Amino acid sequence: MLTEQTDEQLLALAMSGDEDAFTALYRRRQGPVYRFALHMTGSPQLAEEVTQDVFIFLAQRGKDFDPSRAPLGAYLFGVARNYVRRALERNFSETMNTGSAEDHAESLVAEADTLEQMARHQTSSAIWKAVLSLPQHYREVVVLCDLQESSYAEAASALGCAIGTIRSRLHRAHEMLARKLRSSAAVAPDISGLTAGCIS
Amino acid sequence: MTCREFNQQIEALSLAELASSADEELLAHGHQCGSCANWLQQRQAMAAAMQALRHRTAALEAPVEVQHAVMRAFRQGTVPNAPSIELRSQPFAFRLSRIFGWGALASAAAALAISVGLGIWFWQHSGKPASESASQSAAVARQPAVPSQAPLSAKMEQQASPETLRVSKLSRTPNGSGRVSKAVVPTRPIQSASPDSALAQAGAQAYVPLMLCDPLSCSGDEQLLRMELPAGAADGVRDSSQPLMADVVLGDDGLVRAIRIVQQ
Numbered sequence: 210m211l212t213e214q215t216d217e218q219l220l221a222l223a224m225s226g227d228e229d230a231f232t233a234l235y236r237r238r239q240g241p242v243y244r245f246a247l248h249m250t251g252s253p254q255l256a257e258e259v260t261q262d263v264f265i266f267l268a269q270r271g272k273d274f275d276p277s278r279a280p281l282g283a284y285l286f287g288v289a290r291n292y293v294r295r296a297l298e299r300n301f302s303e304t305m306n307t308g309s310a311e312d313h314a315e316s317l318v319a320e321a322d323t324l325e326q327m328a329r330h331q332t333s334s335a336i337w338k339a340v341l342s343l344p345q346h347y348r349e350v351v352v353l354c355d356l357q358e359s360s361y362a363e364a365a366s367a368l369g370c371a372i373g374t375i376r377s378r379l380h381r382a383h384e385m386l387a388r389k390l391r392s393s394a395a396v397a398p399d400i401s402g403l404t405a406g407c408i409s
Numbered sequence: 410m411t412c413r414e415f416n417q418q419i420e421a422l423s424l425a426e427l428a429s430s431a432d433e434e435l436l437a438h439g440h441q442c443g444s445c446a447n448w449l450q451q452r453q454a455m456a457a458a459m460q461a462l463r464h465r466t467a468a469l470e471a472p473v474e475v476q477h478a479v480m481r482a483f484r485q486g487t488v489p490n491a492p493s494i495e496l497r498s499q500p501f502a503f504r505l506s507r508i509f510g511w512g513a514l515a516s517a518a519a520a521l522a523i524s525v526g527l528g529i530w531f532w533q534h535s536g537k538p539a540s541e542s543a544s545q546s547a548a549v550a551r552q553p554a555v556p557s558q559a560p561l562s563a564k565m566e567q568q569a570s571p572e573t574l575r576v577s578k579l580s581r582t583p584n585g586s587g588r589v590s591k592a593v594v595p596t597r598p599i600q601s602a603s604p605d606s607a608l609a610q611a612g613a614q615a616y617v618p619l620m621l622c623d624p625l626s627c628s629g630d631e632q633l634l635r636m637e638l639p640a641g642a643a644d645g646v647r648d649s650s651q652p653l654m655a656d657v658v659l660g661d662d663g664l665v666r667a668i669r670i671v672q673q
Binding site: 223336354 | 470474
């Protein structure tokens with residue numbers, strides 16, 4: 210049964226031309242990749258595009274994957290991270306053509322607002338906005354470790370850095386998030402419920 | 410537990426672990442220290458918010474259209490050399506590196522073309538004098554003042570052309586060698602010797618050998634120089650108050666083989 214195969218075994222089968230194996234691998238891994246891209250960009254459209262690019266990349270270059278270096282999940286997150294950066298750069302350029310640089314974060318937040326149908330809870334929306342406003346290298350570790358529940362080692366493999374770097378970035382990102390939530394609560398009383406614990 | 414130990418333990422925990430942490434030591438320190446308790450409360454609230462966001466987005470997946478597109482690409486991708494898909498699947502940095510790679514090749518080709526062009530230009534503009542001097546050297550070799558095999562007396566009869574004289578004077582001077590025989594006072598070479606007079610007077614007088622060997626046959630590398638001797642260098646020959654002109658046979662070792670006074 211393909212469902213009992215590991216990711217690496219499925220990939221090996223897929224690279225030998227087994228379409229069913231690739232389908233099984235896609236179904237197993239597309240969710241985390243899509244959510245990673247969604248949490249990183251705040252845009253379902255960009256997340257779909259990134260997911261598609263990641264698995265097309267895997268179909269084309271899956272033979273280059275080395276299981277001794279990292280698990281396939283971390284490898285896919287690493288590929289997704291690169292496509293997310295590219296998508297955000299392109300999106301940023303498009304935003305620059307129509308508005309100021311300060312509008313960029315606001316536009317992503319606005320896209321996140323449209324996602325409230327999926328995440329209607331105000332606390333989720335507030336924390337998401339705060340995450341989206343983080344610098345990319347801090348956002349990556351927050352999304353991987355806090356939202357994707359990856360271990361520090363997996364995050365380090367995906368981002369290509371040391372575990373200590375992940376730890377320090379995460380600590381710094383939490384500090385920034387707490388500060389952002391405090392300032393958001395000051396101008397938006399409706400999320401003060403979330404930040405009640407953050408404002409002491 | 411001190412605040413420092415508290416912070417170290419907190420930092421070791423992820424946000425999810427922190428939200429569900431029931432570490433008695435941490436809690437006990439939180440009850441004792443107000444600032445650490447506030448900090449812990451902030452992080453736990455943040456962890457709860459993250460957890461809520463995670464739960465609300467846990468079921469989100471890519472639409473079916475994405476799967477169709479990926480499977481289409483997989484079917485095409487299993488066929489070797491699917492250019493459009495390969496290009497799309499390449500990361501931006503890789504594409505950029507390819508652009509820079511082509512740029513480097515183009516730069517190298519341009520540099521090579523410019524170098525060749527400059528080389529040709531310099532060869533065309535500086536090659537002519539070089540070829541002239543080469544032809545002069547060849548002429549000297551063909552009509553040397555002192556050919557290697559023929560006796561110098563015969564060479565003196567032939568006498569070098571004005572060009573030969575000029576070249577030989579410029580190429581070798583007694584002053585340059587520093588080993589000029591004491592029999593001849595080194596003086597400045599004549600820069601504007603009349604070719605006709607040199608030809609006319611060459612051979613008119615016999616050379617006086619200054620060395621033990623036969624100066625006219627001991628070597629093939631002699632040079633003929635016309636020099637101006639200082640006044641008084643040849644007393645008795647003519648008016649000592651006037652400088653004398655002399656032809657000097659100069660060996661390749663810088664020593665003077667023979668000399669003759671030229672009547673002017």
